Amino acid sequence: MMMGSQAKFLRCFSRVEPQTLSFAIFTGCFLISMALLVLSAGYFVSFPSLGSWLSPHAAPPLPSAQVNDTNNQNVDLSRKPLCDTSDRRADICDMEGDIRIQASSSSIFFVTSSIQNTTELQDSWKIKPHPRKGDHAALSRVTEMSVGYLSTEEDLPKCDINSTVPAVIFATGGYMGNFFHEVTDLIIPLYISSHKFNGEVQFLISEMLPWWMTKYEILLKKLSHYEIINFNNDTMVRCYPRVIVGIAFHKDMGIDPARSGGVTMFDFGQFIRSSYSLERDTAIQLGADRDKRPRLLIIARSRTRRFTNVNEIAGMVEWEGFEPVVAEIKKNQSLAEFARIVNSCDAILGVHGAGLTNLIFLPTNAVVIQVVPLGGLEMFCYSDYGVPTLDMKMKYLQYSISIMESSLVDRYGITDPVVTNPKSVLAQKEGWRNWTSIYFFNQDVKLDGGRFSSFLIHARELLRR
Incomplete structure (x- = not known):
């Protein structure tokens, strides 16, 4: 392979005109002389340091041909x-x-x-x-x-x-x-x-x-x-x-602006509203006129972690000055259609679960009320939905139910460790599996109107700000 390359090179060289050859020899000698001069003067010539040579402030921009080299x-x-x-x-x-x-x-x-x-x-x-x-x-x-x-x-x-x-x-x-x-x-x-x-x-x-x-x-x-x-x-x-x-x-239901070039969950919310052509960018702002009734969406889960007293909750919501909207996306309902329903509301109420993900359709400054069931889920719930709510420039309230508001009392009794000490379930064999089964898939919630009503009052106050 080398012999063929050398022969090709020599054939090319033999076709060079004599005048061109003389000029090439002269040029080669000149360059060798200059190289020797630089080497002999190396101790006296000051070259820039490697750091300054690589610095984007010191180095000139490369020509486009070099960039693609x-x-x-x-x-x-x-x-x-x-x-x-x-x-x-x-x-x-x-x-x-x-x-x-x-x-x-x-x-x-x-x-x-x-x-x-x-x-x-x-x-x-x-x-x-x-x-x-x-x-x-x-x-x-x-x-x-x-x-x-x-x-x-x-x-x-x-x-x-x-x-x-x-x-x-x-x-x-x-x-x-x-x-x-x-x-x-x-x-x-x-x-x-x-x-x-x-x-x-x-x-x-x-x-x-x-x-x-x-x-x-x-x-x-x-x-x-x-x-x-x-x-x-x-x-x-x-x-x-x-x-x-x-x-x-980056994180559950979240964007880290430091890793996204400054893009935030607020930007994501605007993207969602723009994509679905949702009408409302901002929730109602209550003033002196107490006749205004903000709409509150109650996520009526039909299976696990559902409200067992939805009608009572809707009545309580209305009593506290809201217009209740009880809904959950239907099997054949388009996401765009349900997004419009959510966007028409100023607040959303739901037990921790996927239904609260609909908060991405809410207008800015809306109020999200997350109900935390038994199981020691407070930090988990806040991370999943509290942080995203605040990142999207909405207001957030978190309500932890009492023992008597959980259906687990009827199933296990008020003194059972499942009710009084959820951490003990995790400590058992197959702890995570049992904990998930009990608190996520086999628990419903019956809100205590007397205990919960203060959260509705607070939510209405947040809509005044």
Whole structure:
């Protein structure tokens, strides 16, 4: 191989005109002389330090040709791997360049002209692009994808479709079917990861659920102006200038502005209201006119953790100056339709559970009242719904029921440790399983009107501010 290259080089050299050859020899001698001069003067010439040379304030901008230079690309690759697997909830791969997606083999390739500078890096990753990392039950039916480098010297999958916009790849799966998980595990992370593209991004979705696509069609179309690709059924090789595999998760029902470029849950709320064309941006503000009746939505759960005295609660709500609205999304009701009902209200009341996730449709300054059932759930409830409420610039009240307001008294008796000491349940064998079964799936609530009425008074006062 070397002999052939040398022969080719000599043939090229032999075709050079004599005058050109003389000039080349003269130039070479001149350059060698200058190099020797610099070396001999090295101890007397002051060069800038490496730090100041690399400083963005000291270094001039690189010409565009240099920015795209292959060597520079390889230097960048040696410093930054394609994938970040350090987060506790989501593995994210974010790459720019020549990226080729071969869904038929669940592979994403970053094409580079040389991998010589990536030898110290991990050169491939296995990713499940759903933000419940470590939760084997949630990820058991999520397709694992391979992300890695591919050299131009290898056989490259040929592009069937070349796109000019970036792509985001993610999977549904997980705990879809629970509204809380649909929003906190997918909708908010998808918003974090894709809103910055202003619709100029394409989604490739693995484990695509038809009902989920229908339910969130409005939001998906708001975030992406392009056809959504069913990853598992795609036979094309798709090529993109940038690909993000996985969606960023910050916290349950939340966004960390320090990690999102300043975007907050308040921004998310505005996005939701805009997407569904909801009429009300701000809740009612009560003044001297006491005849105004703010609307209060009572989430009437039909199965677990339901109110057993809904009619009594509605009467109490009306007595305290609210217009009660008793509702829960119906099986065949569109999310957009229910969002309009929620947005028409100024306050929401519900036992801890997925129904309270509907607070994302409320107008700013609305009041959220979360009822905490027995089980020592106070901090858990505040984290899930209290913090998001405040982050969205709404008012929050948290009501912890008494022992006599829980249906567990009828089932176990007033002196049973299940009622008096929920922590003891966790200490038992199969503690977490039993605790979840008892306090989440086998407990209902009967609100004490005399005890709860002060919260309604407080809620009305909050609407005056």
